[in-house]
Amino acid sequence: MQSLSYLAGVSIETFNNITKSRAIAILKNGELFGLPTETVYGLGGDATNPNAIAKIFALKNRPQFNPLISHVCDFEMANEYGVFDETARALAIAFWPAPLTIVVSRRDNGVCDLACAGLDTIALRVPRHAMAREIIKEFGKPIAAPSANISGHISPTSARHVLDEFGQELLIIDGGECEIGLESTVVSAIDSEITILRHGAISAEDIVNATGIKPKIANLHDENSPKSPGMSLRHYSPNAPLFMNCDKKNDLEVLIGFGDTLGDFNLSPNANLIEAAANLYKFLREADSQCPKAIKIAPIPNIGIGIAINDRLSRAIAKSA
Numbered sequence: 001m002q003s004l005s006y007l008a009g010v011s012i013e014t015f016n017n018i019t020k021s022r023a024i025a026i027l028k029n030g031e032l033f034g035l036p037t038e039t040v041y042g043l044g045g046d047a048t049n050p051n052a053i054a055k056i057f058a059l060k061n062r063p064q065f066n067p068l069i070s071h072v073c074d075f076e077m078a079n080e081y082g083v084f085d086e087t088a089r090a091l092a093i094a095f096w097p098a099p100l101t102i103v104v105s106r107r108d109n110g111v112c113d114l115a116c117a118g119l120d121t122i123a124l125r126v127p128r129h130a131m132a133r134e135i136i137k138e139f140g141k142p143i144a145a146p147s148a149n150i151s152g153h154i155s156p157t158s159a160r161h162v163l164d165e166f167g168q169e170l171l172i173i174d175g176g177e178c179e180i181g182l183e184s185t186v187v188s189a190i191d192s193e194i195t196i197l198r199h200g201a202i203s204a205e206d207i208v209n210a211t212g213i214k215p216k217i218a219n220l221h222d223e224n225s226p227k228s229p230g231m232s233l234r235h236y237s238p239n240a241p242l243f244m245n246c247d248k249k250n251d252l253e254v255l256i257g258f259g260d261t262l263g264d265f266n267l268s269p270n271a272n273l274i275e276a277a278a279n280l281y282k283f284l285r286e287a288d289s290q291c292p293k294a295i296k297i298a299p300i301p302n303i304g305i306g307i308a309i310n311d312r313l314s315r316a317i318a319k320s321a
Ligand code: TXA
Pocket: 037, 039, 040, 041, 042, 043, 066, 067, 068, 069, 101, 103, 116, 119, 121, 122, 123, 125, 145, 146, 147, 148, 182, 183, 184, 186, 197, 198, 227, 228, 229, 230, 231
């Protein structure tokens, strides 16, 4: 039996030639499906079909000024839709396939305006997850896929999370638990400058090591700094109020620990930041499902992928901008 879900109308399916063909048929029909990637699950649709893209915005309740990432199977496909100068190309060659999204100038070549929120730039990513690449390759066109969660909520790191999020008829390809567990690093690479727009598993240090170029960090308060429209919003939030840098909790609260700060859940008893990133959204969802008065999180060292973890936590706490 293929379907792992016992709920009527919803299907979590294992990946094989039959489910791949179903996903392609869904894409050609302008419908959506749950796409596994190594970062988080995406809500995938044909990036060139404005009707499909409109459905993504509607289903997620996402503001239309917030553009989507177009997922491509390799650099050649990326190059059809975006203009890669030497710097952007160096990044792509060094990292892809990877949890790295590169924003470049857009070619007027098929990805619809709505997917790019009318900007003259486009965000492109070659995912590392082999199933994702295989589906894109077979489809032959970019798949627009935001994280498969209601806008502002916690991103899904398993097929089950996607089902919990949308609870309606949707094919979800089960690619297992996401290896990274945090959304991709987003960088803009235009006019030979690299700016990190969103922190992720690929760090500034990784970028320096691979390209010799020190990236800037987007500055929300500087008019001239490149920015990511999505980063000015409150994001990644559980329902319960969230507090960072805690080492204890009160009654009816949940403590998510790290290392020696044990907690009700522990992101990584050995204080491994990569393991902590992979567990973060799962534990936030589990903690939230207990309807606690508050979710408290132990201090996370602000190095490596810990920078991305702290970035997501601080956005989950922030008031809407
Ligand atoms: O890991 C990921 O990136 C996941 C998986 C599914 O690939 N996707 C994801 O998509 O996180 P989403 O839509 O949740 O976040 C995309 C981010 C948003 O902050 C958006 O504003 C930014 O990328 N973005 C998209 N196009 C952009 C552009 N042209 N310029 C600047 N930022 C852009």
